[in-house]
Amino acid sequence: MNSHATLGILGGMGPAAGVDLCRKIVDQHPASRDQDHIPFILYSVPQIPDRTEALLHDGASPLDGMLDGVHALDLASGEQRWLSPTGNPVTSSPVVVGKLVYIASGLNLYGLDITTGQSQWRFSATDTISASPAIANSQIYIGSQDGFMYAIGGDGRQ
Numbered sequence: 001m002n003s004h005a006t007l008g009i010l011g012g013m014g015p016a017a018g019v020d021l022c023r024k025i026v027d028q029h030p031a032s033r034d035q036d037h038i039p040f041i042l043y044s045v046p047q048i049p050d051r052t053e054a055l056l057h058d059g060a061s062p063l064d065g066m067l068d069g070v071h072a073l074d075l076a077s078g079e080q081r082w083l084s085p086t087g088n089p090v091t092s093s094p095v096v097v098g099k100l101v102y103i104a105s106g107l108n109l110y111g112l113d114i115t116t117g118q119s120q121w122r123f124s125a126t127d128t129i130s131a132s133p134a135i136a137n138s139q140i141y142i143g144s145q146d147g148f149m150y151a152i153g154g155d156g157r158q
Contacts, residue, residue, distance in 0.1 A: 018042050070094065070103050070110075072117055082117035086110065092132040100154075102140060104129035109142050109152065123152050 022042055031037045053059030069086035073079065088106030095102045100120060101112040109123045127146035134141045140152040 014046050069105065070101070070112060070117065072101075084110070084112050084117035084119065091128065091130045095133050095135060097135050102133045102135070104131070104133065104142065109133060109140070111154075123150070125150060
């Protein structure tokens with residue numbers, strides 16, 4: 001198993017620049033097989049406000065766009081179906097069970113309605129949740145950087 005931390009790249013550079021950066025990371029990291037590379041996630045959203053405009057010309061800050069939250073896309077068209085703001089970077093892969101999407105962001109684990117993105121409940125840990133939730137027997141299991149493993153019911157209660 002790879003012992004590297006995951007590198008997160010918040011884009012706004014444009015898709016070609018993001019892909020170029022990823023290629024450079026792969027090329028510069030010595031690895032004898034794919035599994036030896038640094039794990040990384042590229043979050044590239046070219047529609048966020050331009051950082052150059054923000055810095056040099058008092059334009060809109062790109063920060064809010066980078067911290068938006070969870071986006072649901074239509075599989076056929078790729079169009080955004082809904083956005084659920086979380087106020088922090090999303091730190092897990094989504095897990096879908098029934099009519100809920102479970103996602104971690106900052107200190108919080110959210111249960112979002114799969115159709116609307118509306119938060120049905122939120123569980124807060126005492127430190128960042130950086131793992132994806134696991135679900136078994138109607139329980140949600142999530143680890144946090146506070147050193148605890150939480151078992152949470154489907155209603156968000158510990």
